Amino acid sequence: MKKIKSVRKLCFLCMEEHDVDIVEIMDNEIYKNKEVTFPAIYEYCFNTNEFLENEEMIKNNSMSMKDAYLKSIK
Numbered sequence: 001m002k003k004i005k006s007v008r009k010l011c012f013l014c015m016e017e018h019d020v021d022i023v024e025i026m027d028n029e030i031y032k033n034k035e036v037t038f039p040a041i042y043e044y045c046f047n048t049n050e051f052l053e054n055e056e057m058i059k060n061n062s063m064s065m066k067d068a069y070l071k072s073i074k
């Protein structure tokens, strides 16, 4: 898990205001019957030890996944 930055904001996981880490982790998903590994960006809450994707991250992570898929079938 690589920390990119941290932002003080209302965290939607624990519903408290605190420094939320923006992190990059290697994610694994099955896409079109193929297992792909790709870097994904998440918000990390240390109170709940859970990850959260906002709308922009969902979009970027899905692009990153398709990118990894396309590279893997070449």
Ligand SMILES: [Zn+2]
Pocket: 011, 012, 013, 014, 015, 016, 018, 045, 046, 047, 048
């Ligand atoms: Zn939190």
